Amino acid sequence: MPVGFVAHGAPTLALDAEKGAPLAAWGSALPRPRAALVISAHWTDAPVLVGQTAGGHIVHDFGGFPESLYRLRYDAPGAPELARRAEALLEGRFPVARRDAQPMDHGVWVPLMHVFPNADVPVLQLSMPRDLSPARLVALGEALAPLRDEGVWILGSGNVVHNLRRLAADGSPTPSWATDMDAFVAEALARGDVDALADARHRAPDYALAHPTDEHYRPLLVALGAAGGDRARTTLDGFEYSSISRRSVEWA
Numbered sequence: 001m002p003v004g005f006v007a008h009g010a011p012t013l014a015l016d017a018e019k020g021a022p023l024a025a026w027g028s029a030l031p032r033p034r035a036a037l038v039i040s041a042h043w044t045d046a047p048v049l050v051g052q053t054a055g056g057h058i059v060h061d062f063g064g065f066p067e068s069l070y071r072l073r074y075d076a077p078g079a080p081e082l083a084r085r086a087e088a089l090l091e092g093r094f095p096v097a098r099r100d101a102q103p104m105d106h107g108v109w110v111p112l113m114h115v116f117p118n119a120d121v122p123v124l125q126l127s128m129p130r131d132l133s134p135a136r137l138v139a140l141g142e143a144l145a146p147l148r149d150e151g152v153w154i155l156g157s158g159n160v161v162h163n164l165r166r167l168a169a170d171g172s173p174t175p176s177w178a179t180d181m182d183a184f185v186a187e188a189l190a191r192g193d194v195d196a197l198a199d200a201r202h203r204a205p206d207y208a209l210a211h212p213t214d215e216h217y218r219p220l221l222v223a224l225g226a227a228g229g230d231r232a233r234t235t236l237d238g239f240e241y242s243s244i245s246r247r248s249v250e251w252a
Helices: 011-015 017-029 080-090 106-115 134-150 176-191 194-198 218-227
Strands: 003-007 035-040 048-050 096-098 123-126 152-158 233-236 248-251
Touching: 003 218, 011 017, 011 106, 017 106, 017 233, 017 248, 035 080, 035 106, 035 218, 048 080, 048 123, 080 096, 080 123, 080 134, 106 123, 106 152, 134 152, 134 194, 134 218, 152 218, 176 194, 194 218, 218 248
Parallel strands: 003 152, 035 123, 035 152, 048 096
Antiparallel strands: 003 248, 233 248
């Protein structure tokens, strides 16, 4: 299976057929996965935690949006066998534990509503501990990489530029600090430059502006590790709300 990184952006993506259309096309072009394993920017608890395996449990972890957004469900099946396999792969490399009551956050279910609109692909979420270094995040992806040969689609969910303090209306000009960061990531991905992406805090232009907190960048590193440093192709680019990158990529 390929590996993916998806820009999940604002939760209203779930209601936006136009913005979701490229994700729907991506899902249609994917080989049919046995299951999806998702690492989201919005679950950073330690150690590496395995989320609910019963299926269909989501959380509307946001506020101030249209009421219709809070009525949405995503009843994807759970993936208990995948949970056991992921635990086995991580054993001895990363501390790992179960949290069966953990619902899928919007970094998981919002993009998947477009990628797999029938909610018929089993989904498992793993946490991405905030105390892991960039190198360890890459190593986490590497540990999970064998799942690709077992029909599992590994997906990181975040944004390569994410500054909520600098939002503007959709269609507003994108500032140079945001486009420069986005271009840095795009060029490094095209080269398969793992070192540059792992050290983006020191190498990328305006990293601190692009990520006042960098939990949205870090899922990219897990996906990069699972991809084995291959070159990526962009499946979606551009910006929304001026300072949120929509760059999504796939490693075949």
